[in-house]
Amino acid sequence: MKHVEVEWKDIISQNDWTDADDLDKAIAKAIAETFFTTGYIYEKTDDYIVILPSASFNEDDELESASYEIIPMGVVVKITPV
Numbered sequence: 583m584k585h586v587e588v589e590w591k592d593i594i595s596q597n598d599w600t601d602a603d604d605l606d607k608a609i610a611k612a613i614a615e616t617f618f619t620t621g622y623i624y625e626k627t628d629d630y631i632v633i634l635p636s637a638s639f640n641e642d643d644e645l646e647s648a649s650y651e652i653i654p655m656g657v658v659v660k661i662t663p664v
Contacts, residue, residue: 583622588633589659590617619651620664630654631661 594612621635624647634647 583624583634583637585622585664586620586633587662587664588619588631588653589662590619590653590657591615591659592617593657616659619653621651624650628655631658 592612592615594608596608600608619633619635621633622637624632624634624637624645626632631653633651633653635649635651637645637647640646
């Protein structure tokens with residue numbers, strides 16, 4: 583499995599009445615924020631990438647992982663080998 587760092591943008595939502603000034607601030611914040619996930623690529627398609635932050639193989643040589651992240655490719659900025 584390939585070890586990578588995925589740089590991605592989050593999806594922001596609001597469910598309350600918002601004026602234009604607050605909306606502009608939220609847009610600026612969303613554009614500025616970038617997130618990073620480091621781990622092993624489990625699966626990558628045109629639609630999503632599945633990252634395993636920690637992974638191991640058990641005594642039967644089967645993959646095990648304590649967690650996973652599924653990131654839509656539409657929010658991925660770049661994928662960098664680690």
